[in-house]
Amino acid sequence: MALFDLPLDELRAYRSESTAPEDFDAFWSKTLQEAREYDLDARFEPVDTGLSTVRVYDVTFAGFGGHPVKGWLVLPASAEEPLPLVVEFVGYGGGRGLPHEHLLWASTGRAHFVMDTRGQGSAWGGGGGTADPVGGAPAYPGFMTRGIDAPENYYYRRVFTDAVRAVEAARSHPLTDASRTVALGGSQGGGITIAVGGLVPDLTAVAPDVPFLCDFPRATTLTDRHPYREVGLYLKTHRGRTEDALRTLSYFDGVHFAARGRAPALFSAALEDQTCPPSTVFAAFNAWAHDDKSIEVYEFNDHEGGGPFQQAARMRWLRSYA
Numbered sequence: 001m002a003l004f005d006l007p008l009d010e011l012r013a014y015r016s017e018s019t020a021p022e023d024f025d026a027f028w029s030k031t032l033q034e035a036r037e038y039d040l041d042a043r044f045e046p047v048d049t050g051l052s053t054v055r056v057y058d059v060t061f062a063g064f065g066g067h068p069v070k071g072w073l074v075l076p077a078s079a080e081e082p083l084p085l086v087v088e089f090v091g092y093g094g095g096r097g098l099p100h101e102h103l104l105w106a107s108t109g110r111a112h113f114v115m116d117t118r119g120q121g122s123a124w125g126g127g128g129g130t131a132d133p134v135g136g137a138p139a140y141p142g143f144m145t146r147g148i149d150a151p152e153n154y155y156y157r158r159v160f161t162d163a164v165r166a167v168e169a170a171r172s173h174p175l176t177d178a179s180r181t182v183a184l185g186g187s188q189g190g191g192i193t194i195a196v197g198g199l200v201p202d203l204t205a206v207a208p209d210v211p212f213l214c215d216f217p218r219a220t221t222l223t224d225r226h227p228y229r230e231v232g233l234y235l236k237t238h239r240g241r242t243e244d245a246l247r248t249l250s251y252f253d254g255v256h257f258a259a260r261g262r263a264p265a266l267f268s269a270a271l272e273d274q275t276c277p278p279s280t281v282f283a284a285f286n287a288w289a290h291d292d293k294s295i296e297v298y299e300f301n302d303h304e305g306g307g308p309f310q311q312a313a314r315m316r317w318l319r320s321y322a
Contacts, residue, residue: 002272003271003272005222011282014282016217016283016287017217018283019250031064031157032164040061040169040172041061042059042168042173043060045059046058053077054106056099059170061166061169063118063158064118064157065158074106076106083110084110084322085171086322087113088114088183088184089115090185091188092143092187095121095128095130096115097125101125111175111176118130118131137149138238140230140231142226142230143227149248156213167183179202180204182204190276194214195213197261203262207266209306210303211254211267214283215254215280215283216249220246222279256287261288263290266296267281267294267295268295268313269281271299273303273305282295298310
């Protein structure tokens with residue numbers, strides 16, 4: 001696939017036309033306040049994985065609605081003092097997988113927390129184990145239109161709340177240093193990272209790679225690749241609901257969370273990416289509020305982005321922060 005979006009010089013100046021709802025901040029403040037009415041109840045159970053260089057904990061904590069959410073905490077085997085903390089969110093359809101899939105960040109001497117994504121974990125990787133007990137309105141198969149009838153019902157309200165609570169759960173472990181907390185992830189995980197970056201005020205850094213869930217008005221009309229296409233297919237059946245759907249999505253648009261970002265950020269974009277078009281990524285990057293921000297661009301890559309090259313770039317970049 002050749003380049004299909006804006007030229008790079010136009011991407012660097014591109015601004016989304018998406019408008020944040022007037023009650024955006026109030027909506028999220030109320031959402032998180034309600035979630036915190038439930039005891040976090042973070043539990044860390046040691047797991048015998050057969051791995052000698054790391055210690056692994058099977059984590060359960062209370063997310064949105066007090067629902068149990070799973071995760072892994074992976075620590076260097078020699079850890080005795082609190083370590084810089086990396087909290088990772090995973091891509092669309094995936095789950096927390098198996099512990100041996102998550103060895104990179106512990107190998108750098110950091111604590112690594114991987115959040116399961118509720119209702120997902122059955123499309124790739126080692127699977128997931130967190131149910132989503134909410135949501136029964138008509139939806140197109142997938143997750144993008146679950147509860148799209150209203151912001152209060154939308155699927156990603158639950159996921160983003162889980163993600164904020166995941167940071168709180170990870171920080172509660174005695175071997176993690178809450179003052180040096182990084183959020184990162186790719187694709188859907190990148191979109192969740194941006195949301196967390198806008199909702200958690202004291203992160204040390206964020207690193208969203210080829211992020212999903214950004215600039216919905218453009219994304220849903222520019223690409224016909226899933227998952228964004230789920231929205232179009234829903235509206236193909238539910239004629240006349242476009243304005244209502246976009247209103248709901250505006251509460252979850254990474255562009256608006258980016259405008260509230262208060263930590264240094266390293267983004268990445270791929271110019272042949274039809275899953276998360278580069279203009280939608282640059283929309284969030286250009287809106288990111290913190291001055292210390294940069295973006296890696298991969299000119300001839302699709303949604304795989306920088307792959308191992310971006311992993312190396314993140315490791316180099318994070319040396320300055322955590």
